[in-house]
Amino acid sequence: MTQRKTYDLLIRDTTVLEPSGASFTFVAGRDVAIAGSRITAIEPTGNIPVDTASKVVDGRNQVTLPGLINAHAHSAMVLLRGVAEDVTVESWFNDHIWRLETNLMPEDAYWGMKLAAAEMIRGGVTGVADHYFFMDDIAQACREVGLRAHLAPTMFGQNPDEELAQARTFVERWHGAGDGLIQAWLGPHSPYLCSGAFLRDVLTEAKATGVGVHLHVSETAQQVQASLETHDLTPPQYLDSLGLFEVPVLVAHAAHATSEDITLLSRAGAGVAHCPKTFLKLASGIVNVTEMLEQGVHVGLGTDGAASNNTLDVLEQMRLMALLQKHERHDATVLTRFEALRVATQGGAAVVRQADRLGRIAVGYLADLITVRLGGLHLQPLHDLAAALVYSAYAADVDTVIVNGRVLMEGRRLLTIDEAEVLEQVTRRAARIRDQVPQGQLQIFPS
Numbered sequence: 001m002t003q004r005k006t007y008d009l010l011i012r013d014t015t016v017l018e019p020s021g022a023s024f025t026f027v028a029g030r031d032v033a034i035a036g037s038r039i040t041a042i043e044p045t046g047n048i049p050v051d052t053a054s055k056v057v058d059g060r061n062q063v064t065l066p067g068l069i070n071a072h073a074h075s076a077m078v079l080l081r082g083v084a085e086d087v088t089v090e091s092w093f094n095d096h097i098w099r100l101e102t103n104l105m106p107e108d109a110y111w112g113m114k115l116a117a118a119e120m121i122r123g124g125v126t127g128v129a130d131h132y133f134f135m136d137d138i139a140q141a142c143r144e145v146g147l148r149a150h151l152a153p154t155m156f157g158q159n160p161d162e163e164l165a166q167a168r169t170f171v172e173r174w175h176g177a178g179d180g181l182i183q184a185w186l187g188p189h190s191p192y193l194c195s196g197a198f199l200r201d202v203l204t205e206a207k208a209t210g211v212g213v214h215l216h217v218s219e220t221a222q223q224v225q226a227s228l229e230t231h232d233l234t235p236p237q238y239l240d241s242l243g244l245f246e247v248p249v250l251v252a253h254a255a256h257a258t259s260e261d262i263t264l265l266s267r268a269g270a271g272v273a274h275c276p277k278t279f280l281k282l283a284s285g286i287v288n289v290t291e292m293l294e295q296g297v298h299v300g301l302g303t304d305g306a307a308s309n310n311t312l313d314v315l316e317q318m319r320l321m322a323l324l325q326k327h328e329r330h331d332a333t334v335l336t337r338f339e340a341l342r343v344a345t346q347g348g349a350a351v352v353r354q355a356d357r358l359g360r361i362a363v364g365y366l367a368d369l370i371t372v373r374l375g376g377l378h379l380q381p382l383h384d385l386a387a388a389l390v391y392s393a394y395a396a397d398v399d400t401v402i403v404n405g406r407v408l409m410e411g412r413r414l415l416t417i418d419e420a421e422v423l424e425q426v427t428r429r430a431a432r433i434r435d436q437v438p439q440g441q442l443q444i445f446p447s
């Protein structure tokens with residue numbers, strides 16, 4: 001009879017990122033032990049006998065980090081990667097995306113999510129906050145893959161009762177599913193497309209079901225102007241007037257938040273998902289992340305969809321965030337590499353309201369961990385590990401990805417996704433979606 005081991009998994013002889021006040025330290029020669037879904041011991045290498053673990057991951061010449069959280073994505077939009085390039089944001093929505101999305105079928109979303117999950121896991125992402133259609137199919141894909149997911153079914157409020165009823169069914173079916181991997185959120189699109197009455201109904205539903213609200217806010221200067229003209233309030237002030245911040249709120253973008261808005265978001269405890277590459281590409285403005293962090297707003301990194309970002313690479317977002325803040329402020333000392341690492345780890349966890357169990361390597365925290373290879377020529381010599389991670393590392397340097405204690409990638413090999421099958425499905429479906437004549441348009445982006 002084989003004896004049950006103390007640990008399910010042991011990352012052996014690795015360097016661990018540990019928060020230390022406002023900064024971080026990197027501690028070499030550590031073993032991280034995992035039992036079930038949690039981190040249960042962090043010890044100097046040698047203290048934990050190797051034979052007490054069912055499986056051992058060799059952590060030598062690698063740094064172990066909390067898994068990256070993609071705090072705002074439309075994952076299945078990988079199906080539309082490259083269909084709307086070098087166009088204005090209005091044209092991006094109205095001439096391309098909201099037309100082609102009428103061609104989507106539920107199974108497309110399922111396979112799109114699988115491709116997105118494969119790309120994200122290969123880039124060290126262990127959790128995603130997603131906002132899209134066909135959420136049952138997306139949840140199914142995430143559960144099968146083992147990716148942590150905060151899923152908000154997109155609602156425009158065109159058929160309010162029906163959309164809310166569907167969202168309620170989604171919450172009942174999926175909130176906490178997959179051993180807690182799946183968390184449900186409500187996903188009204190935005191204050192510029194949803195009516196005040198609908199947003200109030202969403203708030204009532206969020207309170208009744210005990211879930212948060214994930215929506216797009218202040219994406220363009222024009223949206224802020226229109227809100228001021230209609231409500232005499234900025235979009236965050238308007239949401240506040242509706243009482244929305246009485247529940248957990250995940251704000252995507254807030255690119256044009258004023259200083260007063262930032263104070264409001266901080267006081268409300270709202271999380272902001274910062275998606276710099278999409279905003280650069282659509283020339284939609286730069287988020288004042290520096291002031292948000294100064295005012296104590298929870299900021300995480302998102303990719304938005306691959307139809308605007310082109311990749312789902314959170315490491316790339318971290319790098320762009322730091323560079324953009326320095327550029328915008330004409331000050332090379334702002335948004336330091338340590339602050340960037342904090343946003344990418346603890347920030348993302350706070351934005352999805354799981355800071356008490358994600359975003360840190362600590363005993364009792366969930367085992368959502370990644371290891372990053374340090375042997376690449378572009379990282380040598382390693383004078384400054386934080387700088388190497390923020391300014392030099394590629395997604396392809398990620399070696400091993402663990403979510404909820406389960407290994408999803410080892411030595412860059414995906415263990416829960418059949419890449420060939422996903423590619424075959426996505427290639428066929430993407431051609432159909434692109435070539436079929438669209439049945440109208442989902443929405444109209446105001447210009």
Ligand SMILES: [Zn+2]
Pocket residue numbers: 072073074216252304305
């Ligand atoms: Zn978005």
